[in-house]
Amino acid sequence: MFKNIIIGQYIPGTSMIHGMDPRAKLIVVFVFIINLFIANQFVSFSLLTLYVLGAFFLSKVPIRFFLKGLRLIAIIIVVTFLLHLFMTREGEPLFSVGFLTVYEGGVKQGAMISLRLFLLVVMTSMLTLTTTPIALTDGLESLFNPLKKFGVPVYEFALMMSISLRFIPTLLMETEKIMKAQMARGANFLHGSLVKRVKAFVPVLVPLFIQAFKRADELATAMESRGYQGGAERTRFRQQNWRGLDTFVLLTVVALMFIVLALRWLS
Amino acid sequence: MDIKAEKLTHIYMSGSPFESKALHEVDLSIASGEYVSIIGHTGSGKSTLVQHFNGLVKPTSGSVQVGNWTLKHDTKQKVIHPMRRKVGMVFQFPEHQLFDETVESDVAFGPINHGVPKDEALKRARRAIEQVGLPQEVCSRSPFDLSGGQMRRAAIAGVLVMNPEVLILDEPTAGIDPQGQKELMDMIEAWRQDYEATVILVTHDMELAAKHSDRLIIMSEGQVAKSGSPPTVFADEQKLQSLGLQLPESLRLWKAVQEHFGKEGDSLPFGETALVEHIDGMLKGSTLGDV
Ligand SMILES: Nc1ncnc2c1ncn2[C@@H]1O[C@H](COP(=O)(O)OP(=O)(O)OP(=O)(O)O)[C@@H](O)[C@H]1O
Ligand SMILES: [Mg+2]
Numbered sequence: 107m108f109k110n111i112i113i114g115q116y117i118p119g120t121s122m123i124h125g126m127d128p129r130a131k132l133i134v135v136f137v138f139i140i141n142l143f144i145a146n147q148f149v150s151f152s153l154l155t156l157y158v159l160g161a162f163f164l165s166k167v168p169i170r171f172f173l174k175g176l177r178l179i180a181i182i183i184v185v186t187f188l189l190h191l192f193m194t195r196e197g198e199p200l201f202s203v204g205f206l207t208v209y210e211g212g213v214k215q216g217a218m219i220s221l222r223l224f225l226l227v228v229m230t231s232m233l234t235l236t237t238t239p240i241a242l243t244d245g246l247e248s249l250f251n252p253l254k255k256f257g258v259p260v261y262e263f264a265l266m267m268s269i270s271l272r273f274i275p276t277l278l279m280e281t282e283k284i285m286k287a288q289m290a291r292g293a294n295f296l297h298g299s300l301v302k303r304v305k306a307f308v309p310v311l312v313p314l315f316i317q318a319f320k321r322a323d324e325l326a327t328a329m330e331s332r333g334y335q336g337g338a339e340r341t342r343f344r345q346q347n348w349r350g351l352d353t354f355v356l357l358t359v360v361a362l363m364f365i366v367l368a369l370r371w372l373s
Numbered sequence: 374m375d376i377k378a379e380k381l382t383h384i385y386m387s388g389s390p391f392e393s394k395a396l397h398e399v400d401l402s403i404a405s406g407e408y409v410s411i412i413g414h415t416g417s418g419k420s421t422l423v424q425h426f427n428g429l430v431k432p433t434s435g436s437v438q439v440g441n442w443t444l445k446h447d448t449k450q451k452v453i454h455p456m457r458r459k460v461g462m463v464f465q466f467p468e469h470q471l472f473d474e475t476v477e478s479d480v481a482f483g484p485i486n487h488g489v490p491k492d493e494a495l496k497r498a499r500r501a502i503e504q505v506g507l508p509q510e511v512c513s514r515s516p517f518d519l520s521g522g523q524m525r526r527a528a529i530a531g532v533l534v535m536n537p538e539v540l541i542l543d544e545p546t547a548g549i550d551p552q553g554q555k556e557l558m559d560m561i562e563a564w565r566q567d568y569e570a571t572v573i574l575v576t577h578d579m580e581l582a583a584k585h586s587d588r589l590i591i592m593s594e595g596q597v598a599k600s601g602s603p604p605t606v607f608a609d610e611q612k613l614q615s616l617g618l619q620l621p622e623s624l625r626l627w628k629a630v631q632e633h634f635g636k637e638g639d640s641l642p643f644g645e646t647a648l649v650e651h652i653d654g655m656l657k658g659s660t661l662g663d664v
Contacts, residue, residue: 117390171389280469286429287470290462291531292486296450309482312472316517 115175117235122351123165124236128245130352135233137359141366142222147373150366151221157362158225161232172231179227183220190216239271244344269325273318280317284310374440374459374538374571376403376426381435383421383595395421397595398435403571405538410574410582413592414617419575420465422592423541426573427460428453439539458487461537465544467528471516476502479516480531487535494534501534502527506560522553529557533564539571540564546578554578558585580621583607583643591616604641623648630655 118124123131138157145151162172196211234242247264254260285295288309295306383396395418403409411419424430425437428444437444442456464470473479480498485491499512505526511519516527529545542561546554558581565572576582582589583603591599591606593616599606607613607620619625627642630652642651 168390174388283464284470286424287462287464287467288482289429290427290457290464291470291483291535292454292457293482294450294454294486309470309472313469317469 115235116238117167117171119166119236121164121166121236123161123232125351126236126355127346127348127352128237128241129249129346130348130356131233131237132242132245132249134355134359135229137356137363138229139226141359141363142225144363144370145222145366146218147366147369150369151218153362153365154225155221157359158228158232162228165232165236167232167235172235175231176227179224183223183227186223187216187220190219240268241344241346243268243271244342244346248346273321276321277314277318281310281314284313375405375438376539376571376573377438378402378422378425379436379438381422381425381437382433383418383425383430384433385421387433395595399595399597401590401597401600403573406569406571407588408565408572408574408586409588409590410576410586411590411592412576412579412582412618413598415577417592418595419592420543423462423543423573423575426539426541427457427462429462455487458483458535459537460539460541461532461535463529463532463540463542463545465547466525467532467545468516468521468524470531471524471528474515475513476507476516476519476527477512480527480534483531483535497534498530501530504533504560504564505530506556522549525549525557526560536568537570538568539573541573541575543575544577545574546576546581554581561585579619580623580644583621583624584647591618593617603643607641627651 138154141150141154145154162169191208191212192206194212194215195207195209196215198210200208200210200213202208237245243264246267247260250258250260250263285293289295293306293309295303297303298306378399378401381396381399382394385391385393385395399418399422411422413419421430425432425444426439428448431444431448432446434446439456439460442452444453444456471479473482477495477498480501481491481494484494484497489497499509502512503509507523507526507530511523511527516524519527525545532540540561545561546557549557561572562585564570572586574582574586586603588601589599589603589606590597591613598616599609599612607624610620613620620628621643623642623644627648631638634655636655638651638655640651642648
């Protein structure tokens with residue numbers, strides 16, 4: 107039912123990218139996104155695209171699966187492109203269709219924005235496809251750790267995040283199960299007017315929320331009865347381990363940043 | 374309504390790295406009015422199989438014939454909808470599907486979805502609530518105020534209310550006490566006799582399966598490993614064990630008793646009462662058997 111959405115999914119694997127430290131991956135993706143917004147030259151974009159392609163092939167994510175999962179995003183990107191194409195009035199007019207005129211600036215602007223969007227989506231899904239949600243949370247927690255000094259409840263946020271991530275598949279499964287149970291009683295989620303279809307979800311949402319609250323309550327009880335305490339200094343079961351490879355990859359993306367910056371200044 | 378599966382294969386999330394094959398070329402048929410139990414190890418594809426019978430999942434390849442309907446991988450939702458009225462499905466922990474403000478309107482959800490006028494639907498709902506052995510006063514209560522066992526009955530009423538010709542129960546007795554289990558199964562038995570319906574029971578409980586059903590179907594790794602009447606299936610103990618299943622407790626005790634006294638008998642006792650009668654008969658020296 108939810109098989110065409112790959113954002114947030116994890117594909118088990120043993121590739122070089124799977125093996126990287128989650129902290130390194132997070133920083134690399136972050137720097138890469140900054141690069142995307144600095145870039146304004148054709149050369150810069152080509153370099154960034156190559157970088158993403160490299161990451162993709164190193165990650166060994168099956169290409170057909172990946173493309174299938176991008177379908178929804180592709181629609182958004184195409185719409186963005188078309189909007190910019192017709193709305194931007196800069197540069198030479200190229201041609202016109204009916205009352206719409208396409209300008210040179212529109213093509214450039216549209217291409218740039220949609221390429222940015224595309225690379226952003228691919229790069230971030232590279233991160234989530236090769237890192238377990240738990241490793242991601244651990245990574246985020248240790249990156250934000252310095253903020254604890256300023257009273258930011260980093261640990262609690264991380265816990266909230268890992269619990270939510272942990273329960274997303276459970277909730278999806280539950281949703282599917284309840285939908286099936288109501289469909290077996292003749293509920294129809296696919297046909298009828300929009301109002302009708304939205305209404306059809308009430309018999310799904312009510313039990314879903316009831317289950318979710320019950321589960322939250324049980325989890326809280328289970329944690330408390332095992333003496334859980336939020337702030338306590340605890341060691342980790344999964345150790346993070348930063349290796350030479352992580353430093354190397356980080357250096358490549360920083361180098362890329364210098365190039366992109368230089369290209370921007372030189373233009 | 375006869376049910377017939379031909380080369381039924383189901384693959385979950387086909388075409389993704391998470392692909393998993395739940396059923397592999399299953400051929401089986403269930404006659405109208407039969408009481409069939411489907412047993413098998415966890416993950417053997419029991420739930421997937423029965424969900425085909427009312428179109429909740431569609432075959433990846435092969436087909437399922439239910440009465441006059443044929444379900445294939447490209448069957449349209451419009452065709453499936455009327456089929457669901459004839460094939461009722463009680464899921465595991467059915468009480469998780471309750472949602473409405475009152476028990477009777479929750480039970481009436483099915484008939485209303487199938488176009489029965491509201492008054493008539495509520496009338497049928499009250500009858501179904503009575504059939505499952507709930508007192509009439511729960512009709513206007515919130516389903517969430519009921520006890521666990523009552524909630525399960527209310528949820529089952531929500532399926533029986535449609536007078537299905539085929540009733541599928543996926544582990545209906547999970548998580549309730551032995552007394553409650555017995556009451557539930559007896560209630561289903563009584564309902565079946567009144568309506569002459571086909572019943573398909575998915576269960577882990579061999580005793581229950583043996584006691585109530587005409588035929589057992591044993592699933593293993595997405596295929597039918599064995600099918601036949603309880604005595605024929607239980608005769609081959611080794612095969613059962615190789616499939617990770619055990620004989621029902623009453624049978625195991627009966628075998629031990631027979632061995633102890635050095636006797637042999639044809640008929641097999643299922644359930645406590647039958648076991649007691651068998652042992653009693655043997656000790657009194659009467660011929661083994663007739664129960
Ligand atoms: N919604 C689903 N998505 C993906 N795979 C599934 C789904 N439901 C079941 N499977 C897989 O299909 C196989 C058969 O599952 P199924 O639920 O039919 O087994 P079962 O015999 O009912 O097991 P149990 O006794 O535990 O209920 C299992 O390997 C399971 O992991
Ligand atoms: Mg099951």
